Amino acid sequence: MERQLMTQEVEIEFKSMLTKDEYETLLSEYQLADHIKWQANDYFDTASFELKKHGAALRIRETKKGQVLTLKQPHEVGLLETHAVITEEEAENLFKYGIVRDEQMLAALASFNLTGPLEHLGRLETRRAEKMTPDGLLVLDESHYLEKQDYEIEFEVTDEIAGRRAFEQLLAGHDIPLRPAKNKIVRFMEEKMSRSEG
Secondary structure (H helix, E strand, C coil): CCCCCCEEEEEEEEEEEECHHHHHHHHHHCCCCCCCEEEEEEEEECCCCHHHHCCCEEEEEEECCEEEEEEEEECCCCEEEEEEEECHHHHHHHHHHCCCCCHHHHHHHHCCCCCCCCEEEEEEEEEEEEEEECCEEEEEEEEEECCEEEEEEEEEECCHHHHHHHHHHHHHHCCCCCCECCCHHHHHHHHHHHHHHC
């Protein structure tokens, strides 16, 4: 099998938490109820959350097409995402032993000087619906993790200023207040940390 090279991209997105009713209204409005896809994210960090302390996060995303290991870290604008397509065996090495085999991903992780091994912290499952609009990619998510459930809207754009304006207009047009949303990985980690402290 030919090895797919690691890719990097800067993600610019706007997001807001939704109520269940708002989520269902938008699903209906944009005719997305029959276009929902399942995906699962498994999150990894050291026992002392060293990646999180640097504002970074590591996940394996499992979709119907395969598994992708992604490192998200802060960037001047948005987040820098480093992606590596991984095999079942590589995923198993990370789940069981905390071992990353992909050399380019290891190089990206090296800058964090992790002192402990990576551990699997848990899984977040998402039912996702997407629609390309003239202003950007509209994403509606229903997420389940650590016995919690939440709803959010994401708007992925290439132009930060025009994108922000379009996103604010979209929310206003549906009478939805802006409720700042942390990344799923951050919401998951905060819930995980509060449980480990409790």
